[in-house]
Amino acid sequence: DWTPQSFVEETVEALQEQIGNDKVVLGLSGGVDSSVAAILLHKAIGKNLFCIFVNNGLLRKNEFESVLSQYEGMGLNVKGVDASARFLDALAGLSDPEMKRKAIGRVFIEVFDDEAHQIKDVKWLAQGTIYPDVIESVSATGGPSATIKSHHNVGGLPDFMKLKVVEPLKALFKDEVRRVGASMGMDVSILGRHPFPGPGLAIRILGDITAEKVRILQEVDAVFIDNLKSWNLYDKVWQAGAILLPVNSVGVMGDERTYEKCVALRAVESTDGMTADWVNLPYEFLQKTSNEIINKVKGVNRVVYDISSKPPATIEWE
Numbered sequence: 001d002w003t004p005q006s007f008v009e010e011t012v013e014a015l016q017e018q019i020g021n022d023k024v025v026l027g028l029s030g031g032v033d034s035s036v037a038a039i040l041l042h043k044a045i046g047k048n049l050f051c052i053f054v055n056n057g058l059l060r061k062n063e064f065e066s067v068l069s070q071y072e073g074m075g076l077n078v079k080g081v082d083a084s085a086r087f088l089d090a091l092a093g094l095s096d097p098e099m100k101r102k103a104i105g106r107v108f109i110e111v112f113d114d115e116a117h118q119i120k121d122v123k124w125l126a127q128g129t130i131y132p133d134v135i136e137s138v139s140a141t142g143g144p145s146a147t148i149k150s151h152h153n154v155g156g157l158p159d160f161m162k163l164k165v166v167e168p169l170k171a172l173f174k175d176e177v178r179r180v181g182a183s184m185g186m187d188v189s190i191l192g193r194h195p196f197p198g199p200g201l202a203i204r205i206l207g208d209i210t211a212e213k214v215r216i217l218q219e220v221d222a223v224f225i226d227n228l229k230s231w232n233l234y235d236k237v238w239q240a241g242a243i244l245l246p247v248n249s250v251g252v253m254g255d256e257r258t259y260e261k262c263v264a265l266r267a268v269e270s271t272d273g274m275t276a277d278w279v280n281l282p283y284e285f286l287q288k289t290s291n292e293i294i295n296k297v298k299g300v301n302r303v304v305y306d307i308s309s310k311p312p313a314t315i316e317w318e
């Protein structure tokens with residue numbers, strides 16, 4: 001009979017056998033899969049696990065700092081690398097969604113490779129790959145492993161891709177990964193986290209990306225997500241986020257007409273991201289959230305709610 005406890009025991013033993021005293025590098029994304037993989041490996045090999053958490057500048061508001069300190073609190077040997085400026089530079093002037101994804105994938109690989117080189121004699125690359133990633137070509141869960149997979153053929157193989165690969169969650173489904181994490185005492189704030197795409201807010205800012213647009217979207221997104229949590233709606237939603245639209249619309253403030261940004265809110269129910277329904281959020285919630293966004297976030301004067309289901313409307317707008 002499969003239980004999370006027996007899985008942990010057997011996997012820790014197998015990892016110790018397989019890895020011995022070798023060093024392992026792992027890219028943390030803040031997501032469930034890479035976090036559980038890290039804790040499992042940490043249990044098996046301790047300080048020989050070297051985690052790298054890259055800030056691409058496209059994460060949620062305060063996410064890098066708060067997740068990094070959570071990782072440190074769990075005893076992980078983790079290095080936070082703030083490469084925001086490098087990613088923003090690479091994205092400058094790009095509007096095409098696939099070009100944006102490629103630029104982000106390329107810079108991620110460069111940054112990760114630089115960091116991996118600084119770990120002396122590293123032998124293994126650990127990844128939080130789960131069973132659905134193995135059977136589907138595109139990961140719905142995102143994170144460094146997805147980024148690496150879809151971009152490893154750009155410009156030759158980086159050195160860390162030549163390492164031996166260890167994927168301790170490869171046979172598990174998402175709910176099993178969460179149970180394994182819980183059985184190791186991991187916090188629900190990590191295990192219950194919504195999926196978040198590897199390219200982050202870059203694909204939620206339609207059109208080209210600037211630091212100012214990222215700031216606006218982070219503020220809007222934070223109001224939306226904080227409200228979902230305080231209304232106890234966060235766990236009823238599979239994924240939620242805000243989209244910064246490439247349109248300005250007219251508003252009125254006092255006697256003045258404004259011409260400012262419009263944002264869309266999206267919240268979906270789903271089991272695997274392949275199909276999705278928009279969530280029937282309470283009108284009162286939408287009303288309060290919309291008011292709060294418009295009052296708090298400078299540069300935004302209109303909020304709309306996305307009531308499209310997948311198919312045909314994808315969860316992300318890009």
Ligand code: XMP
Pocket residue numbers: 101139140141142143146147195196197198199239273274310313314315316317318
């Ligand atoms: P769509 O928009 O295709 O999204 O309905 C389905 C799921 O995949 C996520 N997604 C991505 N994840 N890199 C990722 O790591 C990407 O480029 C990407 N695009 C979409 C999306 O957030 C949703 O969970």
